[in-house]
Amino acid sequence: MEIPMNPMFTSVRVGRYMLPNRLVMAPMTRSRAAFDGTPGELATEYYVQRARLGLIVTEGTQPSDDGQGYLTTPGIYTPAHIAGWRKITSAVHDKGGHIFIQLMHAGRMSHPDNTPHHRQGVAPSAIAPGAGMFTATGMQDIPTPRALTTEEVRRTVAEFSHAARSAIEAGADGIEIHGANAYLVQQFFAPSANTRTDEYGGSIENRARFAIEVATAIAEEVGADRTAIRLSPGTALWGIDEGAEGPDLYRYLVAELDKLGLAYVHILHQSNEPLLADIRKLWRQPLILNRPGRPRGQIGADVASGLADLEAFGQMVLANPDFVARLKADAAMNESDPKTFYGGAAKGYIDYPVLSARTDTSS
Numbered sequence: 001m002e003i004p005m006n007p008m009f010t011s012v013r014v015g016r017y018m019l020p021n022r023l024v025m026a027p028m029t030r031s032r033a034a035f036d037g038t039p040g041e042l043a044t045e046y047y048v049q050r051a052r053l054g055l056i057v058t059e060g061t062q063p064s065d066d067g068q069g070y071l072t073t074p075g076i077y078t079p080a081h082i083a084g085w086r087k088i089t090s091a092v093h094d095k096g097g098h099i100f101i102q103l104m105h106a107g108r109m110s111h112p113d114n115t116p117h118h119r120q121g122v123a124p125s126a127i128a129p130g131a132g133m134f135t136a137t138g139m140q141d142i143p144t145p146r147a148l149t150t151e152e153v154r155r156t157v158a159e160f161s162h163a164a165r166s167a168i169e170a171g172a173d174g175i176e177i178h179g180a181n182a183y184l185v186q187q188f189f190a191p192s193a194n195t196r197t198d199e200y201g202g203s204i205e206n207r208a209r210f211a212i213e214v215a216t217a218i219a220e221e222v223g224a225d226r227t228a229i230r231l232s233p234g235t236a237l238w239g240i241d242e243g244a245e246g247p248d249l250y251r252y253l254v255a256e257l258d259k260l261g262l263a264y265v266h267i268l269h270q271s272n273e274p275l276l277a278d279i280r281k282l283w284r285q286p287l288i289l290n291r292p293g294r295p296r297g298q299i300g301a302d303v304a305s306g307l308a309d310l311e312a313f314g315q316m317v318l319a320n321p322d323f324v325a326r327l328k329a330d331a332a333m334n335e336s337d338p339k340t341f342y343g344g345a346a347k348g349y350i351d352y353p354v355l356s357a358r359t360d361t362s363s
C-alpha cells in the first residue's frame with residue numbers, strides 16, 4: 001500500500017534533464033578510492049543501489065593533485081579517473097538514474113601525507129584552519145597552507161574546467177561545484193581565511209570572484225545546464241568565519257550566479273531562514289535544499305511550501321539503498337553507522353539491508 005508523498009514524486013526539470021522525482025542523494029565522501037584517485041570497484045554498486053533517487057550527487061572529487069585533502073578520495077582529471085567514473089555513470093544510467101559529479105577542491109583542508117604529490121596545501125592565504133585531519137598514520141594537525149599567487153588562482157579555475165570536461169567525458173550528467181563546508185571556494189568567501197589584497201580578496205565582490213569565475217569557466221566548458229553549485233551560507237567549520245557581511249556576500253553571489261542560468265543551486269542550510277528566503281527569490285533556476293538531520297516526517301515540506309524544488313538527504317540515503325521504496329511504503333529506515341563512513345570496503349557501504357520482497361513496493 002503506497003502512501004502518497006506528493007509532491008516529492010512529481011517530475012522536475014533540472015538543467016537539460018527531466019528527473020522522475022525530487023529526491024536527491026547529497027554528496028558524501030566515503031574515502032574508498034585507489035591511491036591514484038581512481039574510484040574503487042565497489043563504488044559502482046554503491047551508486048547503482050541509489051539510482052532511483054531523482055539525482056545522485058557524488059562524493060567530493062578533486063579536480064587536481066592540489067585539490068585533494070582527505071585520504072583516498074577520488075579525482076577526475078586523469079584518463080584512469082575518467083575510465084573509473086565511466087563504469088559508474090553508465091551503470092547508473094542503465095538503471096535510469098542521473099548523476100552529477102561534485103568537484104571538491106579542499107584548499108587548506110589538506111594534509112601532505114594524503115595527496116599524491118605530498119606538497120603543502122594551497123589556500124587564499126597562509127592561515128592554518130586550526131584543525132586535525134586523518135592520515136594513513138592517524139590524526140595529525142593540518143599544516144599552514146601556502147597562499148596561491150594571483151596567477152595560480154587563475155590556473156586553479158582552469159583546473160576546475162579541465163575536471164568538468166573530464167567528468168562529462170566520463171559520462172556524468174553534470175558537475176556540482178563544492179562551494180560549501182569550509183573548502184577552497186568557501187575559504188575565499190571568509191575574511192578569516194582570505195586576507196588577500198589582489199582582486200580575490202577584500203570586498204564582497206572580490207571574495208565572491210573565485211566562485212563566479214569557476215562557475216563561469218565550467219559553464220563555458222560543458223554548458224550552464226550541466227553546471228551547478230553547492231553553498232552553505234554561514235558555515236563556521238574549521239576556522240571559517242564569514243563575518244557580519246556574510247549574508248550580503250551570499251545575496252551578491254547568488255544574484256551573480258543566477259545570471260549564468262546554471263542547472264541548480266544546492267543549499268546546505270545552516271540556520272538563517274531570512275537569508276534562505278532571499279536566496280530563493282534571487283535564484284530563478286531549481287533550488288535543492290539540504291537541511292541537516294531533517295526528520296523523516298518533514299520530507300517534502302520544503303517542496304510543498306515552495307521554498308525548494310528538490311530536497312537532498314545524506315545519511316538517510318547512505319543507510320538506505322532503497323530509500324525511495326521505503327518512503328513510498330512508509331517503511332522504517334536503517335540507521336547509519338558512522339564507524340564505516342570513511343575507508344574500508346563493503347561493510348557499511350554496499351551492505352545496508354533493503355526491504356524484504358513482501359513489503360518492497362519498488363519494481
Ligand SMILES: Cc1cc2nc3c(=O)[nH]c(=O)nc-3n(C[C@H](O)[C@H](O)[C@H](O)COP(=O)(O)O)c2cc1C
Binds near residue numbers: 104180268
Ligand atoms: C559521510 C559523509 C560525508 C560527506 N561528504 C560530503 C562531501 O563530500 N561533500 C559535501 O558537499 N558534503 C558532504 N557531506 C555533507 C552531506 O552532503 C550533508 O550535507 C550532511 O550529511 C547533512 O545532511 P543529512 O542530515 O541529510 O545527512 C558529508 C556527510 C557525510 C555524513
